Amino acid sequence: MTEQTDPRQLPGADPHTGNRKVDPVTGYDTTGHDWGGITELNTAFPKIVIWALVLTFLYSVVAWILLPAWPIGRDYTRGLLGLDQGEEAVSGFRALSEERTDWLDRFTTPDFAALQSDPALLEHAMPAAQRLFGDNCAACHGSSGQGGPGFPVLADDYWLWSGDPEEIAVTIRDGINANDDSRIAEMPSFGWMDRPERASLADYVAALPAGAVDASGPAAALFTENCAACHGDGGEGGLGIGAPSLTDAATIYGQDAETVFQTISHGRIGVMPAWAGRLSEAEVNLLAVYVAALATAGGGGAE
Known part of the structure; x- marks a missing residue:
């Protein structure tokens, strides 16, 4: 005589309705929802997450009580600990200032x-x-x-x-x-000068650092008439009036002929x-x- 098995104990049968479905991999019941062969497990919410939420809530309550938390118009509650980060910052700044006062x-x-x-x-x-x-x-x-x-x-x-x-x-x-x-340090504009003269003067100034200038040529005469009063006869500067030397590599805007031409034409003031x-x-x-x-x-x- 064959032993009869309760159909409610068979895999996939609900113990009450006979339609209980069990995931064969995990052994968990499913919800019965199916998305293209993917079933949803009917698993319990993880207890560790519940405890984490509980602890987080308890911490927030304690923090609200002990620490500054609630805005009150333009002020805020200080908490039972009476902490004030603004006062702490000022106190730290004063301590730092006092520390360096000696030196x-x-x-x-x-x-x-x-x-x-x-x-x-x-x-x-x-x-x-x-x-x-x-x-x-x-x-x-x-x-x-x-x-x-x-x-x-x-x-x-x-x-x-x-x-x-x-x-x-x-x-x-x-x-x-x-x-x-x-x-005071200002380079005036020489835009009133004819363009060929400005170009000749720019070439002369650009060549000063290398010393490759004709000291007796027309460009040198232009330099003497218009530039030497501030920059010195040889362009050496250093007259204490904010006029730089033009005979070295110490240029703020550049000393190529094009840049010097712009400086002569429009002036500079920093x-x-x-x-x-x-x-x-x-x-x-x-x-x-x-x-x-x-x-x-x-x-x-x-x-």
Whole structure:
């Protein structure tokens, strides 16, 4: 006699209706939904996810109570811990300022020779000076003082008013063409001059660095009549009036004949902002020492 099997125990049969379907791979019941042969398992929601949600909710409640959380108009709840990140930031800034006060105060008096000869002081000051330079000067002069078109190189030995830190401090403090107290450096336009004369003069100036000029020719006479008053008889500059030398590679805009022609025709006027009022006197002097050190380290390049 053959043993009878309850059809409700057979794979694929529902224990109540006889239509129960079981996934043969996982052994889980299916929902009965079928998408082109893909069935949906009727699995329980993972307990680890439930616990994660519960713990996250509990943490949020604790955080709401202990930490700043709820906005109240223009203010917010401080929480039981009374934390205030604004106050912490101000406190940290004050602590940092107090920490550097000892060595920064040394720069208030511009005794640059003493400042530059103190290795221990410079060890503390130069990293701060580098950050100060990056925040205020690098946008125009480059992160290492390499300059660019229209902005002079600071890491070389070519200067309009000398590279002594005393003179650099004056430029930083008062700027160039920035206000009534600034240094003045302006190249006027010679557009009134006939174009052939401007072209001849441009060729003459472009040839000055190589020394390949005819000192007795008509172009030299044009230079003497129109340029020597500012740039010197031989184009050597250095007269303390913001007129650069034309006999070296230290050019801000370029010294090829075409660029010089544009300069002669339209003139040039650059502006160096005045940092007095935005930087303290100690910070100005600190930057002056830093920039002078850039020139010493990279001297000889082109401005």
